[in-house]
Amino acid sequence: MNSSSVQKQLKAAGIDTNSKKYKAALSEMMKNGNGAMFTNVQAIKNLMSQYDKNGDWIDPNTGLTGLAVTDENRNSYKHIISIPESSREEMFELAKKEFLNENGTLNGDTTKRESVYNNLYRKMDKDDRLSAGWTMEQYEHQYRQAFAEAAKVEDPTWRAGKPIPAGALDGITRESVESGRKSVDIKL
Numbered sequence: 001m002n003s004s005s006v007q008k009q010l011k012a013a014g015i016d017t018n019s020k021k022y023k024a025a026l027s028e029m030m031k032n033g034n035g036a037m038f039t040n041v042q043a044i045k046n047l048m049s050q051y052d053k054n055g056d057w058i059d060p061n062t063g064l065t066g067l068a069v070t071d072e073n074r075n076s077y078k079h080i081i082s083i084p085e086s087s088r089e090e091m092f093e094l095a096k097k098e099f100l101n102e103n104g105t106l107n108g109d110t111t112k113r114e115s116v117y118n119n120l121y122r123k124m125d126k127d128d129r130l131s132a133g134w135t136m137e138q139y140e141h142q143y144r145q146a147f148a149e150a151a152k153v154e155d156p157t158w159r160a161g162k163p164i165p166a167g168a169l170d171g172i173t174r175e176s177v178e179s180g181r182k183s184v185d186i187k188l
Helices: 006-010 020-031 043-046 087-099 113-123 124-154 174-181
Strands: none
Touching: 006 043, 020 124, 087 113, 087 124, 087 174, 113 124, 124 174
């Protein structure tokens, strides 16, 4: 990749070998063991299209950066941060609806959770997106736990998969769950 002939080809193809985008793509090629020995200009361009001008990976589903878990951030994103109340409300309502519809089970085939997370990510700064997602997971777990506890209060023999007792979740609000701080015990 460093030979003058290869550099000329890259330059002729409009690739700036000093750009963060190019360096990120090249780093990915080397990291994956693909190396750069057996590649072509188009393959490099294709890989570069997955990165923004800062060298940050662009999630193909959302078009957003800041969603890749890397060696650098693997141990640092799992902490509670402040996330928009509207996102928490959206997750609460969806979790409640799905809990009732699926009798307390998690159904990966019918859930609309991804759209709630994507809406959240769009509201957050790039550097906060992974922590925001992790924080939302903690809230979601807290909501589902409260729903399960409420179902068991109405019917002590209730377990996931059995019909939810009528009205069991009627008195539960997002605010009441969050004020209990059962799973998320850090004041936001």
